[in-house]
Amino acid sequence: MRTKLFLVLSSLTAPLLAAQSATPSLERYVGQYPSTKLKGVDFRHHPVVRRAVAGAISSRIAKTILNDLHVESPIRRAGSLLISEACEAHSCNTHQGTVVVRSPGGPGAVCYYNEDLMGAEGRWFVSGRPIYNSPAGCWSGDSTAVPDRVRAALLRAQR
Numbered sequence: 078m079r080t081k082l083f084l085v086l087s088s089l090t091a092p093l094l095a096a097q098s099a100t101p102s103l104e105r106y107v108g109q110y111p112s113t114k115l116k117g118v119d120f121r122h123h124p125v126v127r128r129a130v131a132g133a134i135s136s137r138i139a140k141t142i143l144n145d146l147h148v149e150s151p152i153r154r155a156g157s158l159l160i161s162e163a164c165e166a167h168s169c170n171t172h173q174g175t176v177v178v179r180s181p182g183g184p185g186a187v188c189y190y191n192e193d194l195m196g197a198e199g200r201w202f203v204s205g206r207p208i209y210n211s212p213a214g215c216w217s218g219d220s221t222a223v224p225d226r227v228r229a230a231l232l233r234a235q236r
Contacts, residue, residue: 085233100124103159103180106152109177111161120152120161129178129185134202140190142174154180158223158231162216173180175215178232184234186227188215203230 101115103125111120119141120126130139146163148181153160158177165172171192178185189209199211201224209226221229 089177103178107154107159109151110151110152111163125181125183126161126176126178129177129183130176130187132183132204133207134187134189139187140177142187142189146172146174147201155223158228172215172235173215177227179231179234184231186223186231188227190214201227202232203227 092231099116099214103123105115106113106120106123109115109120115118121229124203127143130143133139134142142163149161149163149168157180159180161176161178163174166169169171171190173190175187175188176185177187184204185203186203188199189195190211192214197212197214199213199215200207201211201215202207207226208230209227211224
């Protein structure tokens with residue numbers, strides 16, 4: 078009986094373990110564009126990134142950032158944080174997003190900026206709430222800079 082139970086449980090959990098091991102480490106994306114696929118998965122669709130973004134911001138804005146902003150910069154590292162930036166083609170100064178994920182497994186922070194909807198400030202979110210308004214959209218000129226308030230909240234947040 079124990080052998081049968083073990084075999085049944087093994088057959089149910091094996092696909093889950095295989096799926097987890099099939100996704101590459103987030104560290105492998107550093108220097109790559111967010112749309113670059115590693116083991117068939119791009120950064121934006123990596124389960125850790127999806128979970129981090131979903132935990133940081135509403136699903137409507139998350140969908141825009143993950144699917145609609147196509148002009149992208151290579152992923153950068155700032156300490157334990159991985160930073161992905163993207164903007165709308167021909168509107169980079171007025172419609173942009175930044176995703177920051179604490180490596181290796183989250184959580185995340187998201188900045189979203191749409192001048193038509195938000196005026197002159199981008200808004201940073203951690204754990205589902207806005208925590209900082211950025212005066213010039215999401216980018217400060219130094220693409221590896223994450224505002225101190227955001228960095229502190231992200232490092233305090235639980236996975």
